[in-house]
Amino acid sequence: MRIVVVGAYGLIGSYVTARLLADGHAVVGVGRDLVQARRRFPNVDWRAADLRTASAADWTALLTGAGAVVNCAGALQDGPRDDLKAVHSDAVARLVEACQATGARLVHVSAAGVAAGRADPFGATKQLAESLIAQSRIDWIVLKPGLVIAPAAYGGTALLRALAAFPLAIPAVHADARVQVVAADDVAAAVSIAVRPDTPSGQSLDLVHAEPIALCDLLIRLRGWLGLPPAPVLALPSPLAAIPAKAADALAFLGWRSPMRSTALQQLRLGVAGEAAHAERLGLIPKSLDQILAAMPSGVQERWFAKAWLAKPLILATLSAFWLVSGLIGLTVSRTAAVALLTSADMPGPLAKAFVVGGGIVDVALALMVAHRRTARLALLGMIAVTAGYLTGGAVVRPDLWLDPLGPLVKSIPAAVLALAALALLDER
Numbered sequence: 001m002r003i004v005v006v007g008a009y010g011l012i013g014s015y016v017t018a019r020l021l022a023d024g025h026a027v028v029g030v031g032r033d034l035v036q037a038r039r040r041f042p043n044v045d046w047r048a049a050d051l052r053t054a055s056a057a058d059w060t061a062l063l064t065g066a067g068a069v070v071n072c073a074g075a076l077q078d079g080p081r082d083d084l085k086a087v088h089s090d091a092v093a094r095l096v097e098a099c100q101a102t103g104a105r106l107v108h109v110s111a112a113g114v115a116a117g118r119a120d121p122f123g124a125t126k127q128l129a130e131s132l133i134a135q136s137r138i139d140w141i142v143l144k145p146g147l148v149i150a151p152a153a154y155g156g157t158a159l160l161r162a163l164a165a166f167p168l169a170i171p172a173v174h175a176d177a178r179v180q181v182v183a184a185d186d187v188a189a190a191v192s193i194a195v196r197p198d199t200p201s202g203q204s205l206d207l208v209h210a211e212p213i214a215l216c217d218l219l220i221r222l223r224g225w226l227g228l229p230p231a232p233v234l235a236l237p238s239p240l241a242a243i244p245a246k247a248a249d250a251l252a253f254l255g256w257r258s259p260m261r262s263t264a265l266q267q268l269r270l271g272v273a274g275e276a277a278h279a280e281r282l283g284l285i286p287k288s289l290d291q292i293l294a295a296m297p298s299g300v301q302e303r304w305f306a307k308a309w310l311a312k313p314l315i316l317a318t319l320s321a322f323w324l325v326s327g328l329i330g331l332t333v334s335r336t337a338a339v340a341l342l343t344s345a346d347m348p349g350p351l352a353k354a355f356v357v358g359g360g361i362v363d364v365a366l367a368l369m370v371a372h373r374r375t376a377r378l379a380l381l382g383m384i385a386v387t388a389g390y391l392t393g394g395a396v397v398r399p400d401l402w403l404d405p406l407g408p409l410v411k412s413i414p415a416a417v418l419a420l421a422a423l424a425l426l427d428e429r
Helices: 011-022 035-040 056-063 084-102 121-134 156-164 184-194 215-225 238-254 262-270 276-282 289-295 300-309 311-331 335-343 349-370 373-397 399-403 412-425
Strands: 002-006 026-031 045-048 068-071 105-109 140-145 147-149 170-173 181-183 203-207 233-236
Touching: 002 011, 011 026, 011 068, 011 184, 056 084, 068 084, 084 105, 084 121, 105 121, 105 184, 121 140, 121 262, 140 184, 147 156, 147 184, 147 289, 156 170, 156 215, 156 300, 170 215, 170 238, 181 184, 181 289, 184 203, 184 276, 203 276, 215 233, 215 289, 233 238, 238 262, 300 311, 311 335, 311 349, 311 373, 311 412, 335 349, 349 373, 373 399, 373 412
Parallel strands: 002 026, 002 068, 026 045, 068 105, 105 140, 140 203, 147 181, 170 233
Antiparallel strands: none
């Protein structure tokens, strides 16, 4: 069967895509950024489409000849890169219209715990999408997974691993919040069954294991799975967590979609709950957390990831501050001294002044660029290149600075190495 998977390279979408390919289906993957997706899944027919803007006619063209469409796309919070209403409800309305025109079955992946009356934007838009689907005349099934646990880590699950790997103690907000988990491959198996024409349609099914787990217990089990020594859970008051949440909300306007945003904390406070018996209607019994972790043994790469995940924003913030302060100092209080340093090596005054001012402007520009998600990679490469230029120029103009006890040239090398490390950590998925 030809099946269209929307959001096919996301956390859930990638497991769904792999399962459908293994089942022998011809998969058409849909998303915004397809460069990495094509490398990961070369056997998928990739098509570029933006849920926020794609029309019903666009979807109809994509769904023509398809037996089913699986919508795995979603967003956590409104921001420059995401619009909850556009992604969760408006896009689904257009998908429903396209399904009605083509006869394709819609398998919509929503979220456990979404119910009528939710006032938060995430829950409200998810519920609106489910209502639009239920009120339509198309062939549909809605799947509502709980907290998805997978070998791959992204978003909230990446944050949980990072918290579990925290040194000395495990910090947790809403430590007593109850969540019900589901394995990513169980979600993929449910989709595999839901796309079959003989599976009864018109169903809205939770996908969760029956055992509710307190967040603190989940973190302790994840820490054990990582192979790290036991540590106590440090329960933090929710007002304290509001500070990094607001900071994460602000960083969203620079393109960084952190799972620490206020919506994530709100969903955690509400808990993740569903009806475990629903999965039995598809002939499935979702695995427990212990079964999930036992089926995906961890190694050094999981420990590296968990420990480095929270270091990434710290490294980027440090580099931004370092280059910003360096540039501003060179343009202001140390400008005269810097010009004198160059002229003492027989460089003409106007040229020395141009080098100092130009270098300061470049430093400030790189500091601002690395703070923005879209330009961060270019900025990091620029930092490495500029540092190499500074070191080369220093070796030619003032080689004696290599022996300066304060190490003005030597100290630039760790900054370049830190930028190189940031490049290695920059990928979001």
